[in-house]
Amino acid sequence: MKKYYYLNSAQQQMGPVYADEFPRLGLTGETFVWCEGMPNWVKANQVPEILPYLNGHSPVYGGGASYGNANSAAPSKPQPPCPDNYLVWSILSTVFCCWPIGIVAIIKSAKVNNLWTQGYYEQAQNTANEAKKWCIVSAVSAIAFMIFYIVFVVALGAASAL
Amino acid sequence: MRKQSIIVAIIILSIGGGLYMFDPVQYTLMPKCMFKVMTGWSCPGCGLQRGIHALLHGHLFEALSYNYFFILSIPYALALCLERFFLPTQVALRWRSVLEHRCAIWTYVVVYFIWWVLRNLLGI
Numbered sequence: 498m499k500k501y502y503y504l505n506s507a508q509q510q511m512g513p514v515y516a517d518e519f520p521r522l523g524l525t526g527e528t529f530v531w532c533e534g535m536p537n538w539v540k541a542n543q544v545p546e547i548l549p550y551l552n553g554h555s556p557v558y559g560g561g562a563s564y565g566n567a568n569s570a571a572p573s574k575p576q577p578p579c580p581d582n583y584l585v586w587s588i589l590s591t592v593f594c595c596w597p598i599g600i601v602a603i604i605k606s607a608k609v610n611n612l613w614t615q616g617y618y619e620q621a622q623n624t625a626n627e628a629k630k631w632c633i634v635s636a637v638s639a640i641a642f643m644i645f646y647i648v649f650v651v652a653l654g655a656a657s658a659l
Numbered sequence: 660m661r662k663q664s665i666i667v668a669i670i671i672l673s674i675g676g677g678l679y680m681f682d683p684v685q686y687t688l689m690p691k692c693m694f695k696v697m698t699g700w701s702c703p704g705c706g707l708q709r710g711i712h713a714l715l716h717g718h719l720f721e722a723l724s725y726n727y728f729f730i731l732s733i734p735y736a737l738a739l740c741l742e743r744f745f746l747p748t749q750v751a752l753r754w755r756s757v758l759e760h761r762c763a764i765w766t767y768v769v770v771y772f773i774w775w776v777l778r779n780l781l782g783i
Binding site for chain 1: 661662663687688690691693694696702703704707732735736739740742743744748749751752758759761764765767768771772775
């Protein structure tokens with residue numbers, strides 16, 4: 498029996514779990530799942546092995562075992578789930594933080610999905626971590642500057658009032 | 660409703676509320692851009708607070724005039740927020756394949772730099 502990763506309601510990758518644990522976890526046929534050998538995430542109701550464990554499961558639709566062919570070209574290394582690329586935070590940091598450090602984060606984010614599809618899982622994870630780091634650097638430096646600025650203005654106001 | 664979505668919604672609403680009430684031009688204590696304070700040049704994001712203030716008061720064209728890059732950056736940022744925090748997984752995965760495509764991201768980065776140079780050369 499295979500172990501499956503799944504996306505929870507917050508779209509975070511969870512698992513891996515066995516198919517018979519699906520009812521206990523409250524997962525439905527609409528839950529996106531992935532296991533080793535699949536090129537992409539698919540709905541649970543498209544995976545024959547999980548189907549019997551789904552409550553009131555509907556018949557397989559679309560291209561049922563569409564990932565079947567990919568098994569022959571399965572990567573030799575186990576394929577971990579694609580890491581979060583933090584793109585939304587990188588973009589927001591360039592919009593809000595008024596500081597071009599966010600661009601470094603965007604460039605890192607852009608590489609994550611690509612590295613992962615090419616099979617460089619470890620590098621994808623490292624790049625995702627770097628993207629996260631630069632988002633934090635950008636936000637923290639902007640907030641630090643704002644506090645510094647406010648202190649400066651208040652001090653200047655106090656000095657001129659004396 | 661997801662916990663993360665609620666937090667993001669609260670942040671968006673409080674920033675929006677603050678910028679609706681306070682005109683950033685009139686209040687010295689509103690946050691300032693560190694690039695602008697240090698160099699005197701505008702960064703590609705400058706004008707955001709004035710822009711949002713104008714937009715929330717219904718002045719669309721005035722809002723754009725503070726930063727023409729908003730035409731790209733604000734819809735893109737909002738779409739990404741929707742995709743990551745608010746849309747159901749199935750729809751989000753479809754949006755993600757477009758929004759997080761290499762071409763989309765690189766377009767954003769290139770336009771960002773072109774806008775940075777242009778606005779300081781032309782004084783807009």
